[in-house]
Amino acid sequence: MEEKGFGTEELIVNMGPQHPSTHGVLRLLLTLDGEKVVDCEVIIGYLHRGVEKLAENRDYKQNIILTDRLDYLASMTNNLAYVQAVEKLMDVKVPERAEYIRVTVAELQRIASHLVWLGTHAMDIGAMTVFLYCFREREEILNLFEMLCGARLTYNYMRIGGVSCDLPDDFAGKAYKFVEKFPKLIDEYEVLLTKNRIWLDRTVGVGVISGEDGIDLGLSGPNIRGSGVEWDVRKAEPYSIYDRFNFQIPVGEKGDTYDRYLVRMEEMRQSNNIVKQALEQLPEGEIMAKVPRIIKPPKGEVYHSIEAPKGELGFYIVSDGTSTSPYRLKIRPPSFVNLESFKKMIKGHLVADVIAIIGTLDIVLGEVDR
Amino acid sequence: MAGLCAGHCKKLVMEENGLVKSLRERFPDAILEVTALRDLKSEITIRVKKDSILDICACLKKEFKFNLLSDLCGVHYPDKDEKFEVVYHLFSIETKERVRLKAGLREGEKVKSVTSVWGTADWHEREAFDLLGIGFEDHPNLKRILLPDDWEGHPLRKDYPYRSKDAEPEKTP
Amino acid sequence: MEGIVRDVIIALIKIAIVLGGVALGVAYSTYLERKVAGWIQVRFGPMRVGPHGLLQPIADGLKLFIKEDIMPRQADKLIFYLSPVICLVPAFAVLAVIPWGPDFYITDLNIGLLYIFAVASLGIFGIVMAGWASNSKYPMLGGLRSAAQMVSYEVSLGLSVIGALIFAESLSMVGIVEKQMTTGVWFVFLQPVGFVIYFICGLAETNRLPFDLPEAEQELVAGFHTEYSAMKFAFFFLAEYTNMIVVSSIATTVFLGGWGSPFAFLGIEFPRSLGIVKSVLDFGMPIFWFLLKVFLLMFFMIWVRWTFPRYRYDQLMNIGWKVLLPFAILNIIFSGLEFTLYEELDWYLFYPLAWLIMGVMVVFGFRLIKNFDQFSYSKMREEGIE
Numbered sequence: 001m002e003e004k005g006f007g008t009e010e011l012i013v014n015m016g017p018q019h020p021s022t023h024g025v026l027r028l029l030l031t032l033d034g035e036k037v038v039d040c041e042v043i044i045g046y047l048h049r050g051v052e053k054l055a056e057n058r059d060y061k062q063n064i065i066l067t068d069r070l071d072y073l074a075s076m077t078n079n080l081a082y083v084q085a086v087e088k089l090m091d092v093k094v095p096e097r098a099e100y101i102r103v104t105v106a107e108l109q110r111i112a113s114h115l116v117w118l119g120t121h122a123m124d125i126g127a128m129t130v131f132l133y134c135f136r137e138r139e140e141i142l143n144l145f146e147m148l149c150g151a152r153l154t155y156n157y158m159r160i161g162g163v164s165c166d167l168p169d170d171f172a173g174k175a176y177k178f179v180e181k182f183p184k185l186i187d188e189y190e191v192l193l194t195k196n197r198i199w200l201d202r203t204v205g206v207g208v209i210s211g212e213d214g215i216d217l218g219l220s221g222p223n224i225r226g227s228g229v230e231w232d233v234r235k236a237e238p239y240s241i242y243d244r245f246n247f248q249i250p251v252g253e254k255g256d257t258y259d260r261y262l263v264r265m266e267e268m269r270q271s272n273n274i275v276k277q278a279l280e281q282l283p284e285g286e287i288m289a290k291v292p293r294i295i296k297p298p299k300g301e302v303y304h305s306i307e308a309p310k311g312e313l314g315f316y317i318v319s320d321g322t323s324t325s326p327y328r329l330k331i332r333p334p335s336f337v338n339l340e341s342f343k344k345m346i347k348g349h350l351v352a353d354v355i356a357i358i359g360t361l362d363i364v365l366g367e368v369d370r
Numbered sequence: 371m372a373g374l375c376a377g378h379c380k381k382l383v384m385e386e387n388g389l390v391k392s393l394r395e396r397f398p399d400a401i402l403e404v405t406a407l408r409d410l411k412s413e414i415t416i417r418v419k420k421d422s423i424l425d426i427c428a429c430l431k432k433e434f435k436f437n438l439l440s441d442l443c444g445v446h447y448p449d450k451d452e453k454f455e456v457v458y459h460l461f462s463i464e465t466k467e468r469v470r471l472k473a474g475l476r477e478g479e480k481v482k483s484v485t486s487v488w489g490t491a492d493w494h495e496r497e498a499f500d501l502l503g504i505g506f507e508d509h510p511n512l513k514r515i516l517l518p519d520d521w522e523g524h525p526l527r528k529d530y531p532y533r534s535k536d537a538e539p540e541k542t543p
Numbered sequence: 544m545e546g547i548v549r550d551v552i553i554a555l556i557k558i559a560i561v562l563g564g565v566a567l568g569v570a571y572s573t574y575l576e577r578k579v580a581g582w583i584q585v586r587f588g589p590m591r592v593g594p595h596g597l598l599q600p601i602a603d604g605l606k607l608f609i610k611e612d613i614m615p616r617q618a619d620k621l622i623f624y625l626s627p628v629i630c631l632v633p634a635f636a637v638l639a640v641i642p643w644g645p646d647f648y649i650t651d652l653n654i655g656l657l658y659i660f661a662v663a664s665l666g667i668f669g670i671v672m673a674g675w676a677s678n679s680k681y682p683m684l685g686g687l688r689s690a691a692q693m694v695s696y697e698v699s700l701g702l703s704v705i706g707a708l709i710f711a712e713s714l715s716m717v718g719i720v721e722k723q724m725t726t727g728v729w730f731v732f733l734q735p736v737g738f739v740i741y742f743i744c745g746l747a748e749t750n751r752l753p754f755d756l757p758e759a760e761q762e763l764v765a766g767f768h769t770e771y772s773a774m775k776f777a778f779f780f781l782a783e784y785t786n787m788i789v790v791s792s793i794a795t796t797v798f799l800g801g802w803g804s805p806f807a808f809l810g811i812e813f814p815r816s817l818g819i820v821k822s823v824l825d826f827g828m829p830i831f832w833f834l835l836k837v838f839l840l841m842f843f844m845i846w847v848r849w850t851f852p853r854y855r856y857d858q859l860m861n862i863g864w865k866v867l868l869p870f871a872i873l874n875i876i877f878s879g880l881e882f883t884l885y886e887e888l889d890w891y892l893f894y895p896l897a898w899l900i901m902g903v904m905v906v907f908g909f910r911l912i913k914n915f916d917q918f919s920y921s922k923m924r925e926e927g928i929e
Binding site: 044045048050052053056057088089091213215216217218229231236237300301302303305312314316318327328330332336337340369370 | 407408410412413415437438439440441443445446457459463466468470488489490492493494501514515516517518525526530532
């Protein structure tokens with residue numbers, strides 16, 4: 001570089017692992033030119049607990065609690081992905097009622113997870129009040145889950161072949177009440193943000209990624225739908241009983257932070273709709289299929305993925321046919337893969353956009369680092 | 371009886387599948403084995419030679435529209451001749467099909483990186499390198515991702531101790 | 544000789560009352576902030592210390608006072624110590640000329656407003672020095688941001704009150720209020736655009752959301768005062784809230800009729816028969832009105848803070864230079880015209896005409912600033928110009 005007058009040099013800032021808006025222990029090594037991000041290195045692994053190694057030494061049932069701790073904001077969907085993978089491997093047919101319960105809680109979980117995303121994303125950009133509004137509603141969902149299984153964060157609710165316990169008597173009524181009033185509350189958040197000039201300035205055109213690049217980088221979930229790719233595992237490969245419900249997949253156009261915001265907002269409405277339908281159709285009956293007490297799947301391998309709130313959550317299980325624990329359990333965490341595209345999104349943006357983009361990617365470090 | 375039918379169906383899924391047929395035509399030598407889980411169309415596994423993995427992946431992406439690499443991981447089989455397997459899970463957003471590719475490796479062998487085909491393979495391959503010690507040729511930035519840079523050993527290998535008390539006592543310098 | 548001693552003693556008493564009052568006011572404005580935030584966010588806010596948490600600010604002050612004072616090893620010690628003081632002193636110095644009531648101010652400088660702008664802008668040095676002296680990257684970024692921000696917004700802030708000054712024909716704070724009392728009209732009705740610009744710039748000058756970039760918690764982890772703790776941190780905190788009071792007080796004085804009652808046009812006076820009560824009321828009511836207006840403005844600032852997201856750095860600069868500055872200049876031109884009309888016309892002709900011209904000016908202004916858009920950072924990035 002040719003020096004004219006005063007010499008300038010780039011500033012290297014270490015953002016994280018302890019930083020209020022890296023959503024956990026993400027560490028970013030930013031090279032700044034003034035306020036502009038010239039280069040960025042994403043460093044992960046501060047929360048690595050070796051879940052995959054642990055899983056190889058515990059039996060199939062015990063592994064359900066490990067999945068709780070991946071994306072700790074959406075334990076239900078993690079449970080669901082894992083137990084469905086094992087069921088697919090063992091060819092277990094799950095009873096109707098259990099399927100409906102699973103869909104109900106999975107969609108409630110999606111709403112809860114999106115609420116945390118909205119609250120933290122808005123707070124990162126400076127709108128602090130939205131955060132508390134979101135947590136107010138999330139609290140109600142957590143109360144419902146507490147009624148259901150006694151836990152508020154790590155539920156360990158699903159079982160291979162069904163669910164651990166039936167719905168309490170007043171669950172359906174309370175859940176229905178929540179579902180009835182929730183759309184109005186989403187409108188309330190939207191009043192604060194959607195048409196807000198500052199919110200628009202901060203999100204429109206920030207972190208743009210095209211659909212093609214997104215697919216190349218493995219983006220999934222609301223992030224890829226924000227770029228206009230209509231792909232939702234619930235529609236593309238309907239697992240459980242998702243083919244019975246009537247819902248739309250919202251897609252964005254430009255693939256910027258604002259489109260992803262709109263997609264997630266609409267997704268909450270659609271999930272709400274699914275919960276409503278599931279509660280209305282809820283049949284009576286068994287909640288557990290007949291599965292052997294000791295789970296020992298046949299030799300083989302399976303990959304099963306579902307649409308978790310953050311994207312495609314997949315479990316690849318290899319069974320050797322003789323052991324009660326998986327020979328290999330590989331988790332395909334959506335956050336891990338989504339985070340990969342961060343580097344592409346941030347190039348040329350300003351420091352303040354870093355946090356906007358972390359927020360829009362909706363990562364949970366428990367899942368990234370496993 | 372049910373088992374018989376399942377076996378029959380399984381064979382049907384594998385042999386009648388258009389994808390497998392055309393792949394066999396394109397790469398007659400590279401395809402070693404095709405298996406499936408029951409009669410599930412999405413659970414077809416194609417075992418290929420490790421040297422041709424890059425060509426097959428590029429072909430699958432270009433001609434069969436497998437535009438998304440869902441997952442890439444390694445598995446360790448200490449008892450087999452080919453000690454490592456690299457498993458690729460491909461998905462096509464257009465046709466909604468899934469296919470699984472596998473390549474076997476002997477100890478110390480390397481496989482060609484598919485980062486040039488799918489950008490997302492970057493971190494996946496780094497993870498496989500980190501946790502299993504599988505080498506990838508032509509990877510732009512192959513270093514540890516989840517564990518610290520100075521970590522010794524690869525935890526997901528079967529001979530890596532599960533409990534700390536099974537491990538060698540740490541040497542104090 | 545005796546006269547001088549008496550004057551000094553009276554001045555000292557006044558200073559003590561004002562400083563004490565403001566310090567208490569600052570403490571309780573933090574309480575106000577937290578209570579209003581709680582109210583907006585469907586929660587309670589402080590509730591534990593004293594009834595409804597009323598003693599919370601005192602507990603906070605005590606805590607900050609006895610906390611360990613941490614000094615980063617690599618910091619520039621002298622400047623690190625000095626900067627909180629440099630931040631706080633101008634904020635308090637400005638209080639000298641603020642007229643709380645017709646008979647209650649420390650001094651009436653004939654260049655009062657000029658003095659305020661001159662002294663208040665010194666506070667920025669404290670922030671820049673704090674950012675630099677901490678020898679840490681986030682504070683440095685915060686310090687640089689605030690330097691750029693304050694310099695940009697000071698310009699519009701100064702220009703926005705000129706319109707009002709044309710009508711006041713005085714720089715003395717007391718003079719400005721008295722002018723509004725005698726003409727019977729608050730300058731906010733003559734200068735709405737000026738008031739809006741002033742208030743927005745005031746938000747920026749006090750580093751409050753949506754312009755709190757120097758201390759953005761989420762990106763710069765508190766910005767320039769990241770490394771400060773205990774009393775030194777409290778000084779920054781004190782300075783910020785004092786500035787809030789100062790900005791609101793100036794707005795009250797210049798635009799909202801100062802200590803004047805909003806019901807002054809009714810012409811009600813306290814009857815003579817009340818005796819001493821009347822003199823107390825005559826002294827107290829103006830102060831009450833002044834403080835009420837200040838309170839309302841501060842409430843509005845808090846309301847804004849808990850509602851809006853934060854601007855980005857380049858957008859902040861855009862607003863400062865490409866929106867507020869053109870409008871402030873247009874407003875001066877308009878004010879000259881308006882003043883001529885004000886002298887010539889009767890009120891029923893003047894107001895419709897003035898407001899009409901102002902409407903035209905605002906529309907024209909928005910057309911004008913649209914042309915500046917092509918120089919914006921996001922536009923340039925879209926077109927690939929570095």
